[in-house]
Amino acid sequence: MTASVLSGIGLAVTFGETPALRGVDVDISQGELVAVTGPSGCGKSTLLHVLAGIIRPDTGNAQIAGTELTSLSDAGRSRLRLKSCGFVFQFGDLVPELTLRENVELPLRLQGVRAKEARSRAASLLDEFDITKHAGRRPSEVSGGQAQRAAVARALVHDPAIIFADEPTGALDTAAGSAVLAAFTDAVRRRGATVILVTHAEEVAAQADRVVAMRDGRISGAR
Numbered sequence: 001m002t003a004s005v006l007s008g009i010g011l012a013v014t015f016g017e018t019p020a021l022r023g024v025d026v027d028i029s030q031g032e033l034v035a036v037t038g039p040s041g042c043g044k045s046t047l048l049h050v051l052a053g054i055i056r057p058d059t060g061n062a063q064i065a066g067t068e069l070t071s072l073s074d075a076g077r078s079r080l081r082l083k084s085c086g087f088v089f090q091f092g093d094l095v096p097e098l099t100l101r102e103n104v105e106l107p108l109r110l111q112g113v114r115a116k117e118a119r120s121r122a123a124s125l126l127d128e129f130d131i132t133k134h135a136g137r138r139p140s141e142v143s144g145g146q147a148q149r150a151a152v153a154r155a156l157v158h159d160p161a162i163i164f165a166d167e168p169t170g171a172l173d174t175a176a177g178s179a180v181l182a183a184f185t186d187a188v189r190r191r192g193a194t195v196i197l198v199t200h201a202e203e204v205a206a207q208a209d210r211v212v213a214m215r216d217g218r219i220s221g222a223r
Contacts (some may be wrong), residue, residue, distance in 0.1 A: 003030050005194050006162055010060035011050055013043075020046040021057070022217040033188065033195040035208035043165055044198040051196060052085060052164050053077035065161060081187040082110060086148030086193075088184070090167035094139040100150040101135040107158045109200065125153035129183055145176030152184050156191065163188055165197040169204060169208060181207060 006028040013021040020043050028034050035188045036044045049055040051062050053069040054077075062069045062085060071076055081087075083135075086107075094103045101122055108118035129149040139147045148168065155163055169177035170183060185207050188195050197208065205211050213221040 002022060004028065004063075004198050005030050005065050006051055006063070008047070008051055008060060008195065009056075010045065010063040011057045011062065012059045013046055013050060013055060013057050019217050020090060021043055021050065023040050024214075024217070024219055025062070026051070026212065026219070028196060031189075031192045031194055032210065033185065033197065033208045035205040035211045036078040036196065036198045037202075037205050038214035038220070039198065040200075044214055046164055047214070048164055048196060048198050052102055053081060053086070057205065061130060082107065083158075084161050086158070086160040086163045088148075088151050088155045088163065088165040088168040090130060090170040094147055094154070096139055097137055099136050100142065100147070103139070103150055104153045111158060122153070125157050126150075129153050132191055143176070145180055148172060148176075148180045149183060152180065152187065156193075158188055159191065161194060163193050163195045163197075167199055168197065169201065170199070177201075178203075 004027050008024060008026045011021050011024040024047060026047070038044055046055065050057050053062065053064070053072070056070065064080060067080065072080065098106070100203040103113065104122040104125055108121060113205060125131070126135050129145050129152060131149050134142050134146050169181050172180060181204055197204070199205055211223050212219055
């Protein structure tokens with residue numbers, strides 16, 4: 001049996017008087033790519049943030065590689081994310097003052113990796129995602145697709161076990177989104193990373209090993 005690396009049991013979150021998650025159970029195996037779908041406001045992004053330890057659930061518990069997130073301090077969860085997780089968001093969330101190369105290097109530098117090694121590892125990813133010629137430019141100086149490729153490279157540069165992706169192609173046009181999605185799925189599968197991906201797009205969900213549908217804060221189906 002393939003080991004579980006990401007799980008949640010009885011996850012419930014309420015914002016004010018509005019329930020966002022209502023007792024969600026989820027289990028994701030090593031190397032699995034799982035897409036979470038559903039209408040806006042159904043709890044998709046909240047689930048991703050709870051599983052990543054960004055939001056602490058009101059009840060229930062989430063685990064990353066057997067470590068219970070609720071047992072960790074805020075600093076402990078941050079260290080776990082820095083070491084074991086990569087993130088890709090809808091708008092990339094690159095640091096605007098840094099070049100693409102510096103953005104890709106950033107997770108390594110935060111881990112204390114020396115500048116020369118960080119630059120070498122970043123250069124390999126920049127080449128893999130075909131953005132080497134734009135490496136010295138800032139995010140505002142490149143296209144949305146090029147910036148999102150850099151965001152994916154940044155998520156992968158420290159070889160994380162788990163990738164959290166929230167609408168990674170949602171801000172791109174069809175052609176750019178398809179190219180980024182193909183590069184992303186190829187890269188994570190070759191690395192054997194576990195991926196949980198939130199999306200509205202059926203063509204994105206179609207690339208997953210398993211699709212989990214949500215509605216009104218609950219899992220409504222899977223395929």
